[in-house]
Amino acid sequence: MNLGCIYHRSQDNMCYAKNESELVIQIQTGKEVDRVFLNYEDPMESEEFGGPWTWKGHPEEMLQVRELENHKWWTISVFPPYKRCGYFFELRSGDETCYYLEDGVRTDGSFMTGNVRLQYFSFPWMNPADINVTPDWVKDTIWYQIFPERFCNKKASLPKKNILPWAEGSVTNDEFYGGDIPGITSKIGYLADLGITGIYLTPVFEASTTHKYDTTDYRKIDPAFGTEEDFRELVDTAHKAGIRIMLDGVFNHCGYYLPYWQDVLEKGPESAYWNWFMVNKWPFDQTDPWTYDKKYYSFHFTAFMPKLNTNNDEVAEYLTETCEYWIKEFGIDGLRLDVAHEISHKFCRTLRSRLKALRPDFYILGEIWQDSMRWLRGDEFDSVMNYPFHNAVMDFFRDKEADSRNFQYRINKCYSMYMEQTNQVLFNLLDSHDTARLRTKLPDEDSFFQALCILYTMPGSPCIFYGTEIAMEGGPDPDCRRCMPWDAIESGAYQETCDMVKALIRLRRQEPLCRCPGLVFSDPEPNSRVITYRRQEDNRSLTVCINAGSTCTEVPEGCVLLSRRLENRQLLPGGFAVIK
Structure with a gap:
């Protein structure tokens, strides 16, 4: 038995209270372990x-x-009657048995009958206040991300300068096409018909760029997008249609023209806001206010996005009050934090405490692209953008040499990283304003629909980028931010593609098993590119089969809920089937 592969800690995702009565315990072992x-x-x-x-x-x-890939991951739920739990593990591999305790491994069980107190693992007490509680509504939500400047241009009376005609094809970040909030409101019926129940808006606050990640006023809608009343109408219209609204909070950095930064530029260390930012060396080049030369911290070494000091209590209070304002005044349902991994943990804890006190089911999402356990203990974020999931799906379909076993390993890793209540609300995505578009990243239409089938039948909260429902194309940022082709959509040019996406969304909404936590992969044939997994809860299950190989494969018996390229129970290459 490979003792070096055995690992457990009685905290985080390896031992946690799922609720007030259920304790989840998980352990990692080598692959040779048969039973635990x-x-x-x-x-x-x-x-x-x-x-x-x-x-x-x-x-x-x-x-x-x-x-x-190199381990097994074992899980069990127990129900300690007195809220405490002491425990150790017994591992078996063939005829070999060992016992794993907090102070090491033992090879026989005689210690259990001795008088020496064991150094076992311990979960001291299941305090209700310490349980990681995530908003229940999120796991049932179908998200749709909108980049407002390129979604829909509706209100010509807004103060818009240098607006270009609505474009077809490639774009840059320098061009303004006049998308606005009234345009989004006008398409709520379209989104409701698609099956969308949540909108994630990239920043709508006043800023100088097309993308608005350079905020100049956190409590004002950008005039080119509309007014506060326009935004209120959007939220109210969306809510009446059963659609939630999530805003994008850019709190790691701000725009060059934020008044507080301008005060620092004018007064230097004498500014009341000097400690709101992270300055390395003063003075700056006064003849060229845009000179950077790393004299202050900024986003991605970008001179016009100075970094806010979220360690500062005044900054934390200002940003927290800002979030409270948008909840109290407009009733928003969630907040996505941009560049969340660079914001101080202290601020994130304060923000969560205050926002959850105001509204317990408010959703807090962090933009973090790697393992995010330190932010997901129940005192900071509810969820993160699940880029490990995105990468696993993209790598499988783009690399024709990748097999379904490797895909299984990577997806299982995604759902082993966090607590189950987090897995249920993970923000699953296949493209965004920061990546090339899904259809452009994938080699063909078949893999496009197969990837979406996986998205809508996995645990978590799925999101598509505006235009994904019509297989809209676009390269990496900024080309992924193209104008939505409404004339072509309304003429029916994309109807077949849109109908299939609608069917997948409808399946997700109508079939509870698509949203349950249970996920079990079938053991694939060597070098196979057929992915088969079950979504199961209690004694119920449905099976998802994805044929990314070059030959037909037979699907299990049962009621076919949705399929593509399925003929007489033979799933053709490029097809998928969901069977109950």
């Missing part, structure tokens, strides 16, 4: 005050196992 048993008890039952110690617990087999 959890030995657990209330730690007070084995020890008498001033008397002998005897283990009185009992073993329970851990039957839920995920295959990772």
